[in-house]
Amino acid sequence: MTEAAMATNMKTPSADDNYVLRVRGLKKFFPIQKGLLRRTVGYVRAVDDVSFYVRDGETLGLVGESGCGKTTAGRSILRLYEPTAGEIMFKSRVLSQDGTSKTVNLMDLKPTEMKLVRQEISMVFQDPVNSLNPRMTVGDIVAEPMVIHGKYGPDSEQVIISLLERVGLRPDHLRRYPHEFSGGQRQRIGIARALSLNPRLVICDEPVSALDVSIQAQTLNLLEDLQADLNLAYVFVAHDLSVVQHISDRVAVMYVGKVAEMALSDELYNHPLHPYTEALMSSVPKPDPKYQSERIVMQGEVADPSNPPKGCYFNPRCRYAVDVCREKTPEFRELRPDHFVACHRAEELKLRGV
Amino acid sequence: MAEKLIEITDLRVQFDVRAGIVKAVDGLDLTINRGQTVGVIGESGCGKSVTARAILQMVPKPGKVATGSILYHRKAKEGKKYERDEVLEITKLSSDGDVIRQIRGGEIGMIFQEPMSSLTPVYTAGTHINEALFLHRLIPLQKVGDQMAAEMMKYRSMTKEEARNEAVEMLRRVGIPKPVERVDSYPHQLSGGQRQRVMIAIALSCRPEMLIADEPTTALDVSIEAQILDVMRDMQKTYNMAIMFITHNLGVIAEMAEEIVVMYMGKQVERAKTVDLFYNPKHPYTQALLKSIPHVGKRTNERLATIEGMVPDPFHLPNGCVFHPRCPKFMPGKCDKIAPTYQSVGEHHWASCLLYE
Ligand SMILES: Nc1ncnc2c1ncn2[C@@H]1O[C@H](COP(=O)(O)OP(=O)(O)OP(=O)(O)O)[C@@H](O)[C@H]1O
Ligand SMILES: Nc1ncnc2c1ncn2[C@@H]1O[C@H](COP(=O)(O)OP(=O)(O)OP(=O)(O)O)[C@@H](O)[C@H]1O
Ligand SMILES: [Mg+2]
Ligand SMILES: [Mg+2]
Numbered sequence: 001m002t003e004a005a006m007a008t009n010m011k012t013p014s015a016d017d018n019y020v021l022r023v024r025g026l027k028k029f030f031p032i033q034k035g036l037l038r039r040t041v042g043y044v045r046a047v048d049d050v051s052f053y054v055r056d057g058e059t060l061g062l063v064g065e066s067g068c069g070k071t072t073a074g075r076s077i078l079r080l081y082e083p084t085a086g087e088i089m090f091k092s093r094v095l096s097q098d099g100t101s102k103t104v105n106l107m108d109l110k111p112t113e114m115k116l117v118r119q120e121i122s123m124v125f126q127d128p129v130n131s132l133n134p135r136m137t138v139g140d141i142v143a144e145p146m147v148i149h150g151k152y153g154p155d156s157e158q159v160i161i162s163l164l165e166r167v168g169l170r171p172d173h174l175r176r177y178p179h180e181f182s183g184g185q186r187q188r189i190g191i192a193r194a195l196s197l198n199p200r201l202v203i204c205d206e207p208v209s210a211l212d213v214s215i216q217a218q219t220l221n222l223l224e225d226l227q228a229d230l231n232l233a234y235v236f237v238a239h240d241l242s243v244v245q246h247i248s249d250r251v252a253v254m255y256v257g258k259v260a261e262m263a264l265s266d267e268l269y270n271h272p273l274h275p276y277t278e279a280l281m282s283s284v285p286k287p288d289p290k291y292q293s294e295r296i297v298m299q300g301e302v303a304d305p306s307n308p309p310k311g312c313y314f315n316p317r318c319r320y321a322v323d324v325c326r327e328k329t330p331e332f333r334e335l336r337p338d339h340f341v342a343c344h345r346a347e348e349l350k351l352r353g354v
Numbered sequence: 355m356a357e358k359l360i361e362i363t364d365l366r367v368q369f370d371v372r373a374g375i376v377k378a379v380d381g382l383d384l385t386i387n388r389g390q391t392v393g394v395i396g397e398s399g400c401g402k403s404v405t406a407r408a409i410l411q412m413v414p415k416p417g418k419v420a421t422g423s424i425l426y427h428r429k430a431k432e433g434k435k436y437e438r439d440e441v442l443e444i445t446k447l448s449s450d451g452d453v454i455r456q457i458r459g460g461e462i463g464m465i466f467q468e469p470m471s472s473l474t475p476v477y478t479a480g481t482h483i484n485e486a487l488f489l490h491r492l493i494p495l496q497k498v499g500d501q502m503a504a505e506m507m508k509y510r511s512m513t514k515e516e517a518r519n520e521a522v523e524m525l526r527r528v529g530i531p532k533p534v535e536r537v538d539s540y541p542h543q544l545s546g547g548q549r550q551r552v553m554i555a556i557a558l559s560c561r562p563e564m565l566i567a568d569e570p571t572t573a574l575d576v577s578i579e580a581q582i583l584d585v586m587r588d589m590q591k592t593y594n595m596a597i598m599f600i601t602h603n604l605g606v607i608a609e610m611a612e613e614i615v616v617m618y619m620g621k622q623v624e625r626a627k628t629v630d631l632f633y634n635p636k637h638p639y640t641q642a643l644l645k646s647i648p649h650v651g652k653r654t655n656e657r658l659a660t661i662e663g664m665v666p667d668p669f670h671l672p673n674g675c676v677f678h679p680r681c682p683k684f685m686p687g688k689c690d691k692i693a694p695t696y697q698s699v700g701e702h703h704w705a706s707c708l709l710y711e
Binding site: 063064065066067068071126168170172180181182184185206209210211212213214215216217218220221224239240241242243245246269270279280283284285286287288289290291293295298301302303304354 | 609
C-alpha cells in the first residue's frame with residue numbers, strides 16, 4: 001500500500017470536547033489474497049477514512065448502501081477488527097482511577113485495557129443467528145458478559161429477568177435455546193445481552209430490522225428510556241430511514257467506505273447537501289398505498305471498494321457530477337454548524353429532502 | 355378470472371416441545387392466485403415463516419402439520435421439467451421425495467429470512483444436503499456463479515454457458531457491482547446485503563410460479579431495496595409469478611401487495627385489499643399496528659404507540675379472542691368468553707372480531 005493511501009485526514013470533524021466517542025480518519029482495508037502463497041494483490045477499502053463523533057447521551061444514526069462499511073466500522077471501533085489506520089478517542093470511566101472520564105485512544109490500548117473498555121462499549125450484532133451460541137440457554141447468553149467480566153452476583157438472575165421483560169420476552173424464556181425463537185425474538189435476546197453490563201455506548205447494528213412494528217416501537221421506546229435513565233449513547237445502524245430519523249439526534253450517511261454527510265436528523269432529512277443523501281431519501285418506501293413515489297434512480301453500479309473510482313466515489317452515479325468530481329476527492333467539511341458534507345458542489349446545489 | 359395457485363384450508367402446525375404444544379399456525383385459510391402478490395404481516399412469532407415453510411413441506415422439527423390442506427395447482431409449462439396439469443396436496447407429499455424437491459426452488463421459490471446465517475450450513479433434519487442452496491445457505495468454498503448456474507440448471511432446460519451468462523445478468527439486475535468479476539467470488543467475500551441479493555437472484559432465476567419472500571429486503575438499504583422490488587415486479591409481469599410477501603416493513607408492503615393478510619398468534623385476523631387495509635382497518639390489532647410506525651419527514655419527541663402487554667404464553671392461551679388481553683376495544687363478558695369467527699366485514703374484506711358480529 002502506498003504512503004498516500006495510508007495517510008488519513010485527522011482534521012475533521014472539529015467537534016468540541018463534548019463527545020463520548022470521536023473517530024478520525026478510521027480505515028480498515030481487507031487484503032485480497034491470491035494463489036497458493038496467498039500473495040496480497042490488492043485491498044478492499046471497506047472503511048476508507050471515516051470521521052464522526054457521538055456526543056454524550058445522544059444517538060448517532062449510521063445509514064448507507066449495503067456493503068458500504070457500516071458493520072466494519074462498528075467492529076473496528078471495538079477492535080474486533082484491527083483498524084488499518086485512524087484515531088478512536090473514547091471517554092472511559094473504567095480506565096480512570098477516580099470514576100471520572102479519561103480520554104483514551106482505543107488504538108493505543110493493551111488487550112487487557114481493551115477488555116475493560118468492552119464493558120463500556122457493547123455491540124448488538126447484525127446477525128441475530130450467528131451471534132447467539134446455540135448450545136447456551138437464553139439466560140446464559142444474557143448473563144455471559146457479566147460472567148466474563150466477573151460481575152455475576154446473587155442479584156444477577158433478577159436483573160436478567162427484568163432485562164428480558166424490558167425487551168418483551170417472558171421469564172420462562174430463560175431456559176430455552178435460541179433455535180426455539182423466531183427471528184425477531186432472537187434479536188431481542190441480543191439486545192438484552194448488550195445491555196447487561198450497563199454500557200455507556202452501544203453500537204447497535206440493525207437492532208430492530210427483524211422486529212415487527214409493534215415490538216420495534218417497544219424496543220425503540222426501550223432504547224430511548226434506557227438512554228434517558230443511564231445517559232447511554234448509541235451508534236444506530238439501520239436501513240429503515242423513518243426509524244433512524246425517529247431515534248437519532250444526528251445521522252451520518254456512508255457511501256463506499258466514507259462518510260458523505262453528517263447532520264442533525266431533521267436538517268439532514270429536509271435539507272440534504274449530498275446528492276447521495278438526496279437519492280436515498282427519495283427511495284424511502286411510504287406506508288401509504290396511494291403514495292406516488294418520485295424516486296431518483298441512480299445510474300450505474302455501486303463503486304467497487306477494492307477499485308474505487310477516481311475523485312468523489314459517488315461521481316459515476318451522480319446526476320450533478322462535473323469535471324472536478326472526477327478528479328479530486330472532496331473534503332469532508334463543516335458547511336453549516338454541525339452539518340458536514342463531502343461534495344464539491346454542496347454550496348450551489350439545491351437538493352430535495354423527504 | 356383469477357386462477358388459483360395455492361389454496362390453504364384450516365392449516366394447523368404444532369411444535370411438541372418439553373413444556374407442551376406450541377400452536378404456531380392455528381387454523382389458517384389462505385388462497386393465492388397466479389400472478390398475485392399477497393402480503394403477510396403480523397407480530398414476531400405469529401407463524402408467518404412457519405406457514406411459508408409448510409407450503410414447501412419444510413416445517414422444522416419438532417414441528418408437524420397437524421391438520422389442514424395445502425393444494426398446489428400445478429400447470430405444465432414450456433422449458434420446465436414437468437408435463438401435465440395436476441392438483442397436488444402438499445401436506446401429503448413425502449418431505450424428501452422427488453416431487454416436493456422439484457417444487458422447491460423450481461416451482462415455488464423461497465427467499466429466506468436471516469440472510470446472514472447463509473455461511474453456516476445448519477442442515478435441519480428432514481432436508482437434504484443438496485438443497486443447501488435452496489435453504490438459503492450459500493456453500494462456502496464454491497464460486498457464487500457456479501452455485502447460481504447449478505441451481506438454474508436443476509429446474510430449467512439450459513446449457514452451462516447460458517446459465518453462467520444469466521447468472522451475471524441477474525447479479526447485475528440486483529445491483530451487485532462488477533457482476534462479471536463477482537460471479538467468481540466466494541460467499542465470504544460478500545457483505546451481508548450482497549449475499550442476500552445473491553440469494554434473491556438465485557430464487558428469481560429459477561423462474562418459479564410463486565415466490566415466497568420472507569423479509570427479503572430487511573438487510574438492504576432503501577435504494578437497493580427499491581431496485582430489488584422493481585426486479586420482482588418485472589419478473590412477476592413477465593412470468594405471471596405469484597408472490598407471498600412476508601415483511602414487517604409496512605412501507606414496502608404498501609408498495610408491493612395487492613392484498614394483505616394480518617396474522618396474530620397463528621390465525622389470520624384480517625384480510626383486505628391493500629388500500630382498504632391501510633385506510634379502513636377493521637381489526638383492533640391491525641389498527642394498533644398501523645399506529646406504531648414512525649413516519650419519515652418530521653422528527654417528533656413523541657414516543658411511538660405500542661400495543662399494551664405481551665404476546666400471550668403459548669401454553670396458556672387466553673379464552674375467547676386471543677387478542678383480548680391487549681385489545682383497546684375489549685368488551686368484558688364478550689371477548690373473554692367467545693372466540694370470534696372469521697367473516698366478511700365489507701367488500702372483499704374479512705376480519706375476526708366480535709365488534710362485527
Ligand atoms: N472479512 C472480510 N474480508 C474481505 N472483505 C470484507 C470482509 N468483511 C467485509 N468485507 C467487504 O467490506 C465491505 C463492507 O462490508 P460491511 O459488512 O462493513 O458492510 P455493511 O455496510 O455493514 O453492509 P450491510 O448493510 O450489507 O450489512 C464490503 O464490500 C464487503 O464485501
Ligand atoms: N424449532 C422450533 N421449536 C419450537 N418452536 C418453534 C420452532 N420454530 C418456530 N417455533 C415457534 O413457532 C412460532 C411461529 O414462528 P415463526 O418463525 O413462524 O414466526 P414469524 O411470524 O415468522 O416471526 P418473525 O416475524 O419474528 O420472523 C413462534 O412462537 C416460535 O417460537
Ligand atoms: Mg452490516
Ligand atoms: Mg419469520
